[in-house]
Amino acid sequence: MTAIQVENLVKIYGPLRAVDGISFDVAKGEVFGMLGPNGAGKSTTTEMIEGLRKPDGGSIHVLGHDVLKNVEPIKQRIGIQLQTTSLFQKLTTRELVKLFASFYKNTLPVDEVIGLVNLEEKVNTASKDLSGGQRQRLAVAIALINDPDIIFLDEPTTGLDPQARRSMWDVVSNLQKRGKTVFLTTHYMEEAERLCDRVAVVDHGKIIALGKPQALIHDNFDETALEFSNDEQLPESLLATLPGVERVQNENGITTIYSKGVARTTNALMALVEQQQTELRGFTIRAATLEDVFLKLTGRRIRD
Amino acid sequence: MFVQLYLSQWREFARDRMALFFTILFPLIFISIFGLLYGGGSKFDEKVGIVLEDQGPIGPQLASAIEGLTQTPEGQDADKNVFSDMKFSRGNASDLESQLQKGDLQALVIIPAGLSESITSGQPASVTVKVDQSSQVFAPFFQGVVDSIVQKVDQGITQSKPMLTMQVQSVLSSQIRGIDLLIPGILAMSIMQLGLFATAQPMIAMRTQGVLKRFNATPLPRWMLLVSYVAMRLTIGLLQTIIIIAVGKLMFDVAILGSIVALLGWLLLSILMFIAIGFFVAAIAKTEESGNAITQLINFPMLFLSGVFFPVTGLPDWLQVVVKAFPLTYTVDSLKQVMINAPPINTPMINFVVQLGWLVVMTVLSIRFFKWEAR
Structure with a gap:
């Protein structure tokens, strides 16, 4: 059973095709992620699915309902956390959750959703006095108040410190365990790899890759990445001739060598460094990630 | 909701x-x-005009009784007489009326011509008090005081039915x-x-x-x-x-x-x-x-x-x-x-x-x- 069905979605802002023919399905109980840089069209896509924006083309079905025809029955069954929401500043956590509870027919107990996002200690704190991470979790609590079938999280961890991010990940994992469908956007590849059953990698309004995170990596790479920065910039052409090297990429002063023979490549690289009398800074050997997938497909890093 | x-x-x-x-x-x-x-003090310092057109004995008696409000009786503290700072002036009806309209006066007492004659001939007569309603504390107070003076004078004339009465007209000056x-x-x-x-x-x-x-x-x-x-x-x-x-x-x-x-x-x-x-x-x-x-x-x-x-x-x-x-x-x-x-x-x-x-x-x-x- 599909929770969300999007076909050939288009949104145009002036000369910009912000969303340019996006299609995908999200199954019930799935955690589905859209991964891409800022301005790739993630939020626009999300808000069109939520019924907050009118698309310029394509069709959207949520839980079997046509969003473009009538969004009202869907609103009762989805929960939304917008990218930025500041709510009434001087209302407390409990007051805000209670307020939103009053908008819905079926709701979970107020204290239960506050517990789901671990905000029990902040029930009587005004929203303006919450930290960034706590405020995001409050936004998620509000998104959960109507016990929704689908939860939309738009960049839930942007701007959060690592600890707050991990805390948010726990919340999402719990939702998954409860069998909820989660649709989230992010520009953190680690987040997508860790949370999502499937990921759509988007750039310039188009899906450039779609699938399970590990499958996406394996489909694109059977190599290992060697990464370093180097002041004199060892020429790419020279690096490409080292044994085992498949590809070399240079981005923001960071050189990434994709190798099928780590030992051979590393030895040759070290010999080269010694010979050129230069230094490598931040030399690491790591497995390929979604970041590498994005880099391979677009020639850019996600966080640019 | x-x-x-x-x-x-x-x-x-x-x-x-x-x-x-x-x-x-x-x-x-x-x-x-x-x-x-x-804001002002607690005493009345309002100005009141008196138009005395009656030539008979009753009119002047009324007028001086009203003007006597500023006098503090023997043995009483003048500071406790709230009327002691009031100013009275006499004049003809049209002058004083226009002063009342302008707000230079806060009240006007008109004792009409022939008042004494009609009372002595057994006809009831009345005194008119025009008060500026914008002097909201003074107006009702002054009305009450004049009314009691009128009743006193009336009782002096006859013990039976009241002959002398007071009419009140509200006026609004241009200076509220x-x-x-x-x-x-x-x-x-x-x-x-x-x-x-x-x-x-x-x-x-x-x-x-x-x-x-x-x-x-x-x-x-x-x-x-x-x-x-x-x-x-x-x-x-x-x-x-x-x-x-x-x-x-x-x-x-x-x-x-x-x-x-x-x-x-x-x-x-x-x-x-x-x-x-x-x-x-x-x-x-x-x-x-x-x-x-x-x-x-x-x-x-x-x-x-x-x-x-x-x-x-x-x-x-x-x-x-x-x-x-x-x-x-x-x-x-x-x-x-x-x-x-x-x-x-x-x-x-x-x-x-x-x-x-x-x-x-x-x-x-x-x-x-x-x-x-x-x-």
Whole structure:
């Protein structure tokens, strides 16, 4: 059973095709992620699915309902956390959750959703006095108040410190365990790899890759990445001739060598460094990630 | 749903010290400052004219009895005679009447010609007392005192049926006490600022911060949000009214002369009109900063020119034309009329139609231009 069905979605802002023919399905109980840089069209896509924006083309079905025809029955069954929401500043956590509870027919107990996002200690704190991470979790609590079938999280961890991010990940994992469908956007590849059953990698309004995170990596790479920065910039052409090297990429002063023979490549690289009398800074050997997938497909890093 | 929305907004308002200051305390500070400027002592220092046309024995007897109020009886403390500072003057009817109209006199006692003759021939006669109702403490007091003097003199004439009576006529001078004029003016000001600052700004903030967008993502109907928003402002407006009128009454003895129902009607119209103007500002302003600029642009000229602090009639002609376009002018005028019986600038009909017109036009334009989302 599909929770969300999007076909050939288009949104145009002036000369910009912000969303340019996006299609995908999200199954019930799935955690589905859209991964891409800022301005790739993630939020626009999300808000069109939520019924907050009118698309310029394509069709959207949520839980079997046509969003473009009538969004009202869907609103009762989805929960939304917008990218930025500041709510009434001087209302407390409990007051805000209670307020939103009053908008819905079926709701979970107020204290239960506050517990789901671990905000029990902040029930009587005004929203303006919450930290960034706590405020995001409050936004998620509000998104959960109507016990929704689908939860939309738009960049839930942007701007959060690592600890707050991990805390948010726990919340999402719990939702998954409860069998909820989660649709989230992010520009953190680690987040997508860790949370999502499937990921759509988007750039310039188009899906450039779609699938399970590990499958996406394996489909694109059977190599290992060697990464370093180097002041004199060892020429790419020279690096490409080292044994085992498949590809070399240079981005923001960071050189990434994709190798099928780590030992051979590393030895040759070290010999080269010694010979050129230069230094490598931040030399690491790591497995390929979604970041590498994005880099391979677009020639850019996600966080640019 | 409505109750929760209403309560939420109320909490948001009540926990905002700035909002509380500007809606509640600010008008009171104004009243206090001006009240002290206008205020007087506890003794009556009003001026009273006496027109003595009666040639017979009773008229002069009455006149000197009234003038005798300033004399303190032997053995009593002159400081305790509240009338000791009053000034009496005699003159002919037309001179003194015009002085009363101008506000130079606060009351006028007319003892008509032939009063003594008709009483001696067995015909009842009466003394006329004209009091300026804008001297709200003095007027009823003076009436009562004159009435008791008249009764005393009447009892001296005959023991049987009363022959001499008193008639009272209320007059409104063109110089109502400053504080009397100020209370309706401050009330009008508060209503305007409720519409401008307490309606436009929070609405713009809710839009730019994405609160409206978040509400749109819920099943909450838009009309419900608007109704609770307006209801909340109406409550604040009513609260302001009660406080301002209470302070005017308790501190400066400014009574409400018109009917309370009429006052509530005019208040409702004015509050709704300024809320509509506030919504219009929220509709055309993209950011909180531009909203603030537009609000001040509307607020200041109206505050100083629409008759809140000094009467519109004192302005130069060309400025009066401008002022006629300001909605606050009509609010101030209608409130002054209904609250203190001030001399009208416009007929109630004009005040009603103009304010209703502003309300309708602003509502239509707000609906036309209002954006739910910042972009």
